[in-house]
Amino acid sequence: MNRSQVHRATLKDDPAKVVAVKVIRPGVRKRFLHDLDVFYATARFLEWIDPAIRRLQPVSVVDILAQSARLEMDLRLEAAAFSEMHENTKDDEGFRVPQVDWERTGRDVVTMDWVDGVKLTRILELDELNIDRKQLAVTLIQSFLRHTLRDGFFHADMHPGNLFVAADGEIIAVDLGIAGRLGRKDRLVLAEILFGFITSDYQRVAQVHFDAGYVPRHHDVASFAQAIRAIGEPIHGQSAETVSMAKLLTLLFEVTELFDMKTQPQLILLQKTMVVVEGVARKLDPQFNMWKASEPVVGQWIAQKLGPAGKLQDAKEGLDSLARLVTMVPEFVDRTERLGRELDQMSQNGIRLDAPTIEAIGKAEAQYSRSGRIALIVIAIAAVVAVWQM
Numbered sequence: 001m002n003r004s005q006v007h008r009a010t011l012k013d014d015p016a017k018v019v020a021v022k023v024i025r026p027g028v029r030k031r032f033l034h035d036l037d038v039f040y041a042t043a044r045f046l047e048w049i050d051p052a053i054r055r056l057q058p059v060s061v062v063d064i065l066a067q068s069a070r071l072e073m074d075l076r077l078e079a080a081a082f083s084e085m086h087e088n089t090k091d092d093e094g095f096r097v098p099q100v101d102w103e104r105t106g107r108d109v110v111t112m113d114w115v116d117g118v119k120l121t122r123i124l125e126l127d128e129l130n131i132d133r134k135q136l137a138v139t140l141i142q143s144f145l146r147h148t149l150r151d152g153f154f155h156a157d158m159h160p161g162n163l164f165v166a167a168d169g170e171i172i173a174v175d176l177g178i179a180g181r182l183g184r185k186d187r188l189v190l191a192e193i194l195f196g197f198i199t200s201d202y203q204r205v206a207q208v209h210f211d212a213g214y215v216p217r218h219h220d221v222a223s224f225a226q227a228i229r230a231i232g233e234p235i236h237g238q239s240a241e242t243v244s245m246a247k248l249l250t251l252l253f254e255v256t257e258l259f260d261m262k263t264q265p266q267l268i269l270l271q272k273t274m275v276v277v278e279g280v281a282r283k284l285d286p287q288f289n290m291w292k293a294s295e296p297v298v299g300q301w302i303a304q305k306l307g308p309a310g311k312l313q314d315a316k317e318g319l320d321s322l323a324r325l326v327t328m329v330p331e332f333v334d335r336t337e338r339l340g341r342e343l344d345q346m347s348q349n350g351i352r353l354d355a356p357t358i359e360a361i362g363k364a365e366a367q368y369s370r371s372g373r374i375a376l377i378v379i380a381i382a383a384v385v386a387v388w389q390m
Helices: 028-049 051-056 058-072 075-089 123-128 133-151 184-198 202-211 221-236 245-258 265-284 290-306 308-349 355-366 370-389
Strands: 004-011 014-024 109-113 153-155 163-165 171-173 179-181
Touching (some): 014 075, 051 058, 058 265, 075 109, 075 153, 123 133, 133 153, 133 171, 133 265, 153 265, 179 265, 184 202, 221 245, 245 265, 265 290
Antiparallel strands (some): 004 014, 014 109, 163 171
16 A cells, blocks of 8 residues: 655755655555454454464564554654664665655655665666666665664665665665664574574574574474574575575475474564565675675674673673662662551551542442452352362
8 A cells, every 4th residue: 555655845945955745645544444454354364263373473463564554654753763764874885864854744744855866676777877786785785784783773665666776876765664673682583593594503593593482492402403404505505596585584484383483573574674675686686695795794793792892781781770770779668668667557557548438439339240249259269279279
């Protein structure tokens, strides 16, 4: 569903300034809610008709879709995403996003810099500009991985229509209505898995899955590593143009079913985007090697996070948390002392209720329904049974 449309415009107070004005289409929110109801009904039906599908958590996947789409419906949030990504990437080479004009931005409209460039859908025009398509593919993948691992915040709709190339070869991303986030734990897991496949360390890949809780503990790590090897070895034996992330995810999906691994909803957007970005890179360079392009970014990030610098950062974060806890100790002590005094007074003098409280309790008691009394009886019976079985 095309939720918005973009218009080229100039500013009234600065006619030389060209901007892009993006507006929400009329009636799009109503259509979105209708479509969302259909998705939820389908997901619930699938879970009901086939228990095996519950492993894939279709309702949770629709939840992720719904949240992303709701964010898309408020262009102020898209503007905030542009602002955050601009801040994250301001020193990066080869990639940028347009800046937002906050004075001319609201819920249904966002105004930003106009982008002059060639869409990545126009391969022949890139050749006419003598753009190095092989380097462009590498820059695209490495930028995406850098945003994902370093920032934990990535553009989740990076199809060719949303990517422009400037005359100097710089990639400019637009339409940031769908963005993904990953916490530090998931980023570490992702990096370890990717690096494990890159280096053929299948035991490491398997152990990471178990440590992250992705695979139930009753399974054997060595057996899972063997299954991972069955995926990785054929891929490493193929030529670069046939080794795809889509194929890896498909094979991984098939194997993990044998080990009761549930779908990780927080990774759905990431997996989808990785497949799309790799597809764009392969259109730019049919011989593109996803693993070779990924290794510098993934390896460097792992070294930073798991090496001495990362250990120091973890220690600093731990000390910061401890410092915050220490500052709260006096408040905890004060609350505990007050509670102790109040309990002591209650034990000596009994509980005293004022007239309004007594009246409210009387009204509540009068309104007890028959079902409420039955519920109390059931609870009492359950308690007796529990005691009897102890």
